[in-house]
Amino acid sequence: MSETIVSMEHISKTFPGVKALDDVKLELHAGEVMALLGENGAGKSTLMKILSGVYTRDSGSMKIFGKEYGDLTPTAAREAGVAIIHQELNMCRHLSVVENMFLGREIKGKVALDNGKMEAEANKYLKELGIQISPRQTVGDLPVSKQQMIEIAKALSVNAKILIMDEPTSALTSREITELFRIIRKLKEQGRGIIYISHRLEELPNIADKVTIMRDGKYITSGNFKDFSMDDIIANMVGREIKEKFPKVHCEVGEKVFEVKNLNAGKMVRNISFSLSRGEIVGFAGLMGAGRTETTRAIFGVDPKENGEIFLNGKKIKITCPLDAIKAGVVLAPEDRKKDGLCTKLSIRQNIALPNLDIICNKAGVINTKKEDAICAQAVNDLSIKTPTIAADVNTLSGGNQQKVVVGKWLVRNSKVVIFDEPTRGIDVGAKVEIYNLMNQLKQKGIAVMFVSSELPEILGIADRVIVMCDGRITGELNPKETTQNDIMKLATMFENKIDSKDQDNEEGK
């Protein structure tokens, strides 16, 4: 067995009023990828913050490379070789790759900074990872996946031996994930240990060697990844067995409710035509950047449309701003809940009430507090949002519950079409099932549901019809019962041939 590089035992941590960690242990060996799993709020991040010196533990012992550390500070942790690649990347967007990599430890020449040396150094690590980026590029201009690679390169440049990756794949396309995994394997070969946190269990077989599972601040189990089945892992994470990962309800498909004809809006929405009917969930699959989010935004009136028609119950409607869409009964639960979905500084009540003030207020625009409370209480109840009070700030909720607020604020109204854009991103298995059930309820009520998702298993499991997009166009429509993930991927990578080349024809041809 290879060298033990991290050994945490009997770690406990109490925050005022709550025991965040209770007798937790974790062991990481050189050259292995340890998947740290658990639902939101299980204590994974707290444990990682202790390892990286952000929090100090109340009790327990922590050894890094066999050396016992008492109160670890972030600086000491860095010197001990611990680096975190955050889910939300901490980069100065306006600075260049080099500037970011050497931020706070710039190499000085005799008078000014030694840019040449820093660039050479940056190039060395980028090359080591096989990343083709010029160190002079501005970080903000690069895609998220590349920014992440730069973070990794930065970690290598400070000689980090223990890399903590928090949801590294949540914003990557499948091609980028493959690239990331290649790099992770390389890091492994170099004898570094990696702690890998992810909610996307399906990607673990490709990367994880070991697994440690936590629940409610407690250590549950750990072992070789191979010895666990997916069901074991889920059962250990949620503490109960989830019978159906993708609960499906069957409904009679009724008349056409919503139709989009020849919608064009910028480069990413080209000639989109589709329809939604009563009693069906229509999945929108595709790679990230396929134009699905842009399509939902154009429909909802967030971004301007160039042309195209939208019909609701056979009648043509005009949507130029979100308010038009909401009034017509077309609503959108957006992809990025922190950016577009929630007013994080406000309470649950204010968030749920916000789009429904027309119902809650009288003609003079004065809020009827009783009505507001009733509506919010009902939404919280219907969606089983876990909170002590509707007056609580939304940013105190876990990701899954925040997502429920994003969805919940639309269910108060009698909407006719509900668009979900990546509703399950970054939330745990239990909450995912709740969101699926919710979509099924809408479907049963006769509401047309448009369901954008990058996770193929859930699209195949939940949707009644799958529309695949690539590069701003619809490239096909499939019946999930008769299709496989490979079929979807084929359609999802059907890029237009910009260069006439036989190879590409073979690879991506029809």
Next chain:
Amino acid sequence: MRRESEMGAKKKSVFSKLFEIRGMGSVLTAFAGLIVIYIVFGVINTKVFSSQNNLNLLRSMSKYLLIGIGQSFCMITGNIDLSIGSVVGMSAMISATLMSHGMNMYLAILITIICGLVIGVVNGFLVGKFKLPPFIATLGTMFVARGIGYIVNGNHNTDNVASGIGKKAGDAFQNFFYYGKTLGIFNTFWIALVIFIIFFFILSKTRTGRHIYAIGSNVDAARLSGVNVIQTTVKAYLVSAFCAIVVGLILSAQAGMGNMDAGNMYEMYGVAAGVIGGVSPLGGSGLLLGTFAGAGVWQVLENGLNMIGAQVGIQRIVIGVIVVLAVLMDVLLRNGTKVTKSDKK
């Protein structure tokens, strides 16, 4: 993490319902500070407690309260209005110029209000529709409004308003806005109080108020929730302009004439009143009640320092320190542990 906050909320609910209101903590702190400062000065100089001084306090505080209300509206939307001090001066100049040239008082006030609101609309569109940084947009209108104030009477302060509309009407104007009393308290305070109550109601109980908080918290999410961002931004700037106009009228009534430099720096007094009362300049949070307390703190400090004979320089320093302390305390209380942790880095 979630459970932690649940516990926090449970503890709070034991205290009282008052604390459940977001931001009420800083409001109560500001009021407590107000009382402490008042008593401390009163102990040093008992004249502070005299009813004459109390009346004066209420009257002078009204100006800061009004300007604070306007600035708070803008700050809660996540913006700032640097032009309001100039709008104060412009309004004082326009109203006094018109009246000193003999225009009917009511008409003069109406024209003043319209001119001031135009500045508000321009601010609102520059920031809301054209997405100019509010600091820049209102910096521009700040200079423009001050310039208009200079131009209206040909680069001079105005004559006494009574010289144009007669002594009777002139007295009526001055009494209504400044020197007169109703129920034993100066009218200025009643005017400020009525305006405060109206805007307090709008901010806390109406759709417009909710929209103002929403765009201050997250403008993208608000838009996707069907909030008309341009309209709401314009409304906030209209409120700040309106409050500034009223202050302008008060100053012109106080002096009985228009002073070109009236309202200088008032935009910053408005920021201070709001910030002391817990209104976040980053938007999305703050209560108008806090602005009330903030304006009180500000005025009691100024008054008290005057009464104990501190020189103007000392007054400024003390006030500056108080503003920073109020916010620093808020930051430390809210995430004390985090701040010390990251300091260790």
